[in-house]
Amino acid sequence: MSIVTQQTVQMKQVSRGNYLMRNVLKHNVVFNEGTKGDAAYILTEGKIEISGIIEGHKKVFAILKPISIFGEMALFLDEGMRTATAIALEDSKVIVVTKDDLEEFMRQSPKVIASIITVLVSRLKTTTKKAMKVPSTGLGIVRIFDLFSTCGRLELKYSPTVKTMADTFVTTTDKIEQYIFGLADQGLLSIGRDNNDTRIIRIRERDMLNAVMQKKE
Known part of the structure; x- marks a missing residue:
């Protein structure tokens, strides 16, 4: 399958801060397994497939719908290598969240502090130990x-x-x-x-x- 990588970028007001919003066309890659990661993403519109290669074969870990966060482990680990591939299954919109963005958002919204690790757990529970092992x-x-x-x-x-x-x-x-x-x-x-x-x-x-x-x- 041919994957188009061009993305349209714009700024959008989210909560009380400015966060980068990306429009991701159907079949576009948000990020690839094995690449360096420095941001997480919040899916606000569309559908995202999270998959990885297990013993030479593609395995789909999750199909995400709004509102979902993905790629979040990059905010917590210095190694920051992507452990999965994220592809848009339909035209989608995602908010780009850096570590600094997350810290600001958590200061503004205390409830996020209680929920962020829960998000990590729900994501990792849908994957295999091998596919999502932490470096x-x-x-x-x-x-x-x-x-x-x-x-x-x-x-x-x-x-x-x-x-x-x-x-x-x-x-x-x-x-x-x-x-x-x-x-x-x-x-x-x-x-x-x-x-x-x-x-x-x-x-x-x-x-x-x-x-x-x-x-x-």
């Missing part, structure tokens, strides 16, 4: 905590956070807890309880990503 679980966890701290969210409920991250990174809760306790041992996090005696994770280092990188040097 660096530890770094991914750090980047998620870093994003929350940047947006001023310094306390997270322990159990749902651990379970959600385990689902997102296709691993066990024990493995996630090992990373979290490791960060706590470094003084970047603390584990405690809130006023309702609910177990929580407190982010102690606001610039967590930079702090972790410095400790590695």
Whole structure:
């Protein structure tokens, strides 16, 4: 199938900020598996197919309809390699969301903070472990905590956070807890309880990503 790559770009007001809007014609590629990713996309009109190559054969992971977010793992992982291909099945419109855009939107809309990881989970649950394996679980966890701290969210409920991250990174809760306790041992996090005696994770280092990188040097 011949894929046309030309896209029409315009600016559109979304919420209280300006975000890049792309018109994607039917059969156009939004991004290809194995390419470098630096943005996520929100589908507002049309239909997008998410697929990948498994053992030499194409496998369709999901058919997205509005409103859906895709390509979001690029916002959390430094490796940023696309683990799937996104193609428009019909004329579509997508909002381009960079990491800076997401942080701004989260500051403006606190509900997004609670929903963004849930979006990651629902996406990854529709794929196979092999197709959507994460290059660096530890770094991914750090980047998620870093994003929350940047947006001023310094306390997270322990159990749902651990379970959600385990689902997102296709691993066990024990493995996630090992990373979290490791960060706590470094003084970047603390584990405690809130006023309702609910177990929580407190982010102690606001610039967590930079702090972790410095400790590695």
